[in-house]
Every structure is written in C-alpha cells, then in structure tokens.
Amino acid sequence: MSGLVNALAIVAVVAVMIVRQSRARAIDTDRRWWLLPVVLTVVALREPGIVEAHDRAESAALLAAELIIGLATGVGWGWTTRLWTAPDGTVWTKGTTASIAVWVVGIALRAGVLALCTALGLHQDGSAFLLGLAVTLLARGGILAWRAQSFGPASRLAPAYGGDNPSAWKERV
Structure with missing residues (x-):
C-alpha cells in the first residue's frame, strides 16, 4: 500500500474517532469492538x-x-471516557475533557518519537x-467493553426514536 493510502487511512480513522468521542452514543458490549484494530494491524x-533493515535494533526500539x-x-482514553446508563438500561459513552488531554499527550509523545527517529536518521513509515x-x-475498546459490562445486562432493547419514553417530544400534525 502506498504512503498516500496509509495517510488517508490514518486521517479517516482519526476523524471517525474524534466524531465518535465527541458525541454520546450507546455501547453494545456484544458488538465486535476489536474488528477495526485487527484490520488496521493487518x-x-x-x-x-x-522495521528498517540496516538499523533493526533502533528501529525496533522506536516501534x-x-x-x-x-x-x-488507549488505556487512558478508556478510563477517562464517561459511561452511564439510560433509564432503559442501555449503556452510553462520551469523551471528557480528560480524554482530550490524554489524546493531546499521546500525540505529543508520538511527535517526540518521530523527532527522535529523524534525529537518529531512521525512517518510521505510516x-x-x-x-x-x-x-x-x-x-480503549477492551476497557470500555469491560467497564460497560460492569453495569449489568440491559433489561431490554433500547426503544426506537421516541419509543415509549413519555418525556420524548412528539410531533403534532
């Protein structure tokens, strides 16, 4: 895969993560939260x-x-994400200010590794x-799934929009 495709994949995954972190969303502990990491690993x-062929030890250490x-x-992000249960028993999640701080520190550390690679004359690709x-x-996914399971199983499926929630606003025609 070319460097451009790797860069586009990285930008797309980061954009999806930022959007998902900034919005409250329901967690389904049965879903395959591990699938995207496996695809990215492959x-x-x-x-x-x-790992560079001529400087294997340094390159492997930086990797x-x-x-x-x-x-x-990921661990910091998983532990700083807010979890709560709705009245219907579904577990919801949303990133916090501390989650953003974890991201900023993680990006700064990764930039430091990239600067160290450059200083050592190594090339760490995408x-x-x-x-x-x-x-x-x-x-992050593992910690959130584990934390969500501690809330217990949902008593029933979440209702559709409006559902049987009496406080939900309903349109009148």
Whole structure:
C-alpha cells in the first residue's frame, strides 16, 4: 500500500474517532469492538518496511515505544471516557475533557518519537503509526467493553426514536 493510502487511512480513522468521542452514543458490549484494530494491524503488517533493515535494533526500539505510547493512550482514553446508563438500561459513552488531554499527550509523545527517529536518521513509515493506532483502539475498546459490562445486562432493547419514553417530544400534525 502506498504512503498516500496509509495517510488517508490514518486521517479517516482519526476523524471517525474524534466524531465518535465527541458525541454520546450507546455501547453494545456484544458488538465486535476489536474488528477495526485487527484490520488496521493487518494493513500495517502487510508493509515490509515497518522495521528498517540496516538499523533493526533502533528501529525496533522506536516501534516498541510507539506501541507502548499507543497502549498508554488507549488505556487512558478508556478510563477517562464517561459511561452511564439510560433509564432503559442501555449503556452510553462520551469523551471528557480528560480524554482530550490524554489524546493531546499521546500525540505529543508520538511527535517526540518521530523527532527522535529523524534525529537518529531512521525512517518510521505510516505502518508503525497504524500499528500504534490499532493498539490504542484495542486498549480503549477492551476497557470500555469491560467497564460497560460492569453495569449489568440491559433489561431490554433500547426503544426506537421516541419509543415509549413519555418525556420524548412528539410531533403534532
């Protein structure tokens, strides 16, 4: 996959994550929250240059740092996300100001790794970033699924728009 396609994939995933974090949304603990991280991992590992051939030790150490930063960002993001239950028993989530702070710190640390790569004369391509992003999403998704399960199973399915919620505004014709 070309660098342009990797860059577009990174921008698309980050845009989706920002939109999903800024809006309240219901969590379904049965859904496949791990699927996007697996796809990103497969895309990242298909590229042959994830570790440089001539500086394997330094390149592998920087990749490990990227993965540790991704894990820490995902764990921080998962723990700073607000969870609550609606009256119908569904679990909802929304990012907080602390979640944004975790993102800012994670991006700053990743920029530091990129600066260190440049200072050492190494080239870390988009595959390393995609792999770090996959680890971030996997950690966040796992923590949110685990936290959501602690609220207990939903007593019933969530109603459709308006549903049987007596406080919901209804249009009059």
